[in-house]
Amino acid sequence: MMKNRQHIKWGFLFFFLPVVLWLFLLIVLPHLELLRLSFSKANTGKFTLDNYLAFFKEPIYWLTFVRTAGYSIIVTFLVMVISLPVSFYISKIARGRMTGALMILILVPFWVSELIRVYGWMILLRESGILNHFFVSIGLFKEPVEMLYNDITMIMGLVYTSMLFMVVPVLGVMDDLDNALIEAAYDLGASKISIWRTIIIPHCASGLVNGGIIVFMLVLGSYLTPNLMGGKNSLWFTEQIYNQIILYFNWNQGAAFGFLLLALSSLIIWVLLKLTKQNLKEVVK
């Protein structure tokens, strides 16, 4: 017994040390450093609030921040609205092998990198793009129209790139929904709308929240889609961070922006978790 216990101790350290090193060297300490730099002056390293004050003084900064947050919420909501009927169809309407085939089909595009998917949309939508070529040749448009570089296209692109992270959890809970509940409601004369409102959506709430957290975080932190499909004026907050760090080499300002973004995403996730009385552990499962 004694011997065995000693072995367990060594085994514990073998697993414990790499994990602790990973979490402290790559997660905890870097974020503390980010926080420290965000409160430091550029050259002297003295304590200052200037980096945060600049954020509130310059309308372009906080407007971008508010805009990014607002659009992220809209995108998350749109993704929820689209994912519900899609997963309902796959889980409850499609028959037999069709369900499996659709499942695979729906997952495949999302393994492809975000850059390629955005590139595909650029080829389709730009002034010399496929859709313009098509519309002009059938006479619907007189001349090509630029369909890229506006907010609506950008929102569509963000919905497209983040959809999977909602469809998968919603499909999961939709599968668990007992068909008998819907049948009973139907037999008792419930309308489709009330079946959706009182049975299906409440049942899917946990999947929607889990998906919502991941989608919101991804959209808030995305760079490629707003940069390539949205307007050219750096109006997504990650672009401001990129500009400060890579273009202006103002790391302290960039650190403050980074911390604000982190605070916003943590806050919204925390609120969502509190509202639905869940914890992060359950969400990532």
Add this chain to the structure above:
Amino acid sequence: MIRSLPSSKKYRGGFTLFIILYFIFLFAPLVVTMILAFNDSMYPSLPWQGFTLDWFFGNGPEKYGIFHDQTNLRSLFTSFKVAVAVMIVSTFLGTCAAFLFEQENFRFKNALYFLMIAPLVIPGVILGISILMFSNTIGLFIEDHLGIYVSFLGPGFPLVVLGQSSFISTIVALVVSARLKKFDHTLEEAAYNLGANKAEVLWFITLKYLRPSIIGGAAMAFLMSFENFNTTIFLVGSQATLPINMYMQVRDGSTPVINAISFLLILGTSIFAVVNLTKGNKKLL
């Protein structure tokens, strides 16, 4: 309403149409990107100028296909190196974490677990800048106090690998944990009773049982690393990875060589996805 209930033709037809449109939306950008890789034109757009394989095999003077395009080939190779390194690091860390959190008990276990899943809800941009700043600070500290310039603490290959591993390890940990949870511990006890020591049990029993999930997690790590942009952009040195190299070409206007690369990547990831999904690794998003 659902399979087992009668529904009007209109309802069923309308729903099916919606799903068809959804799948067109899903696949249109990918299909168009792939087809235009074979267009005999200098631009990735219509009109169709005839079929060509030049964007794969062309060797100048007008068209350089992917297999003769030195810049893109170099970045492909860089991405491959990074992905292999990240795969090794994060499979090791992730598996350690799975063992640590599933099989060991210690103080602050919950706090440490929370730290481990946090990278999933931290935007990739923030992970990138915080690791960049932290390693830069350490580098400066060493230079000031010991007078040595440590090159691997600056942007470059090691930093990219560490930055990507910081969150990819978490994903491997979750994939491996999911299988470890279902492990039947009587198998271990039986092996101990037959005289095996801890290391033997770990190697011949537990790890053998975990093999599918470790392979699945490693494959996932490879793919996520290969496609990562948000974290990598801040950590990359002079050697650009493929997504970063492609991003610059897409942003500044490109030839269909990008379509050829996309074609190969889409094909590769699709095969990978279908193999994974049909083998029943549903945990893999």
